[in-house]
Amino acid sequence: MAEKLGTTERRKARVRRALRAAANGRPRLSVHRTSKQIYAQVIDDTAGRTLAAASSLEKTVREELKSGANIEAAAAIGKLIAERAVAAGVKDVVFDRGAFIYHGRVKALAEAAREGGLNF
Template sequence: MPRDKDARRLRVVRHRRVRTKVSGTPQQPRLCVFRSLNHIYAQVIDDSVGYTLASASSKEAEVVPSKTKAGKSERSKLVGTAIAQRAKSKGIDRVVFDRGGYKYHGRVKVLAEAAREGGLTF
């Protein structure tokens, strides 16, 4: 099996294992992170009803202006700040962090720290 397919399969296994323990509630929804090769996405999800309450991604022009030459980590920081702003505007202060099977390192860590600086608690 090619190494990239094996790595993807192992990430999904880790994500499923984490999801059995991490669940969002109306009082404390889940902040879910997905990382692709070029972009990063974040959602605040209430798992009791299956609704996405807030979302942000590095593809959005409001989050990352197209003129900026920001690297991936800088874009992750902007996404973390944006998701914190959008969640706070909906009255969400506390979340459960779901790293999506990724290591708490690099872009995932930068996004989490930016969300904390933006006012989210987890």
């Protein structure tokens, strides 16, 4: 028996469905945030592998930031994921905000990634 999806899961599925249609073979920059941390991954969906990843849990990031749950941390992770993606040979991505609205920490990460050299 199929279980009903909650509003968060439906929103995430709706965003991913639109991304899949607009991707044209580009990797996906996926963002996940919790109340204490923020995570980002560049994922190649055709091959099913992660090309680059960054999070506020990494030791170098933790040492320089006061908290992993603020806009400054999100901007630092955005720059870090952009550096790692460009080093992996990825410049054009599709931004996957998941079930999160494009505001606050998610927006700060996206803008920092753009400044770091990613195009989306």
